[in-house]
Amino acid sequence: MSLRHIACSLLLSSLALPLLAAECPALLQGELPKLRSKGASFDLCQFAGKPLVVVNTASFCGFTPQFKGLEALYQRYQDQGLEVLGVPSDDFRQESDDSAETATVCYVNYGVTFTMTEPQPVSGDDAIALFKGLAEQSRQPRWNFFKYVVDRQGKVVASFSSLTKPDDPELIAAVEKAIASQP
Template identity: 75%
Template sequence: MQMRWLAVPALLMAFAGLAQAADCPELLQGSLPKLRAKESIDLCQRFAGKPLVVVNTASFCGFAPQFKGLEALYQRYKDQGLEVIGVPSNDFKQESKDGAETAKVCYVNYGVTFTMTEPQKVRGDDATHLFKILAEQSSAPKWNFYKYVVDRKGKVIANFSSLTKPDNPEFIEAVEKALASKP
């Protein structure tokens, strides 16, 4: 009799896990390794229901100073729930092969506090799942610092080229639209 009562919480937890997986938008299924950390980021657990800015980055790109603008954007809107995810990539041949060097550029040189992952493929058949879905919903990144604004349901509502700075009024408008979206 006692064994049956112990099984009930386990079953409830299993069903809750299934319900959470069903609630997770396709965009956020899976995980990515955090930059210079031993942990992985469960994208659904960490970001489901939150407005996002996803950007592919490169430490040695001429657009790297946009890290400062992305950090300012994150600081301005994080209390309203905005998350920024930086995904370094060497797809355009401007990222270090050394994660420590990438981390130094992001964290030391630019003071980034938003989420950064280890370098990933962001284009083509080898692209990480996150970027495959971003490409399906809009387009693949055409260069480094291509920015996607994602609503609380995991849908891309706008994407911006590398030339669009993080303080651009149209970009800010898209971020505020994502912040206003319903989960």
């Protein structure tokens, strides 16, 4: 391989990087620590171009059994590209201080297979960037298990209160609308 060929390849590679970054909507730019991963984090851009349900969770809330319905929703639509992101939070004082206990509730008690983060602030001035962006497009969560449905372009198509169960027809319709959206 000639020096000219290598230089040309490097130039093309460097030009492609900004294009890839531009494909990730502002809402999804950033990293979050993955639950039960010993310091490992994941890039939210992994959800770019995919329909997404984002929900703030808590292990000791009356709505915690919704994990079962969220998992069923994920299993039902996963083959169509749906992702679910659970973000535990103690903003409403119903999450454990011990992330191992949070992981047990999610993974063992409810069999969650979708992505979960370490506990994060989700409301008010201390909210993480993802939840600030969600609130700008919709509204801030007022309690645990508030749900946002995000389309393939990173736009909130609907949000639902804690009272809305994951199998609610309106939430299902919003998920199907997000799945049908074009990347």
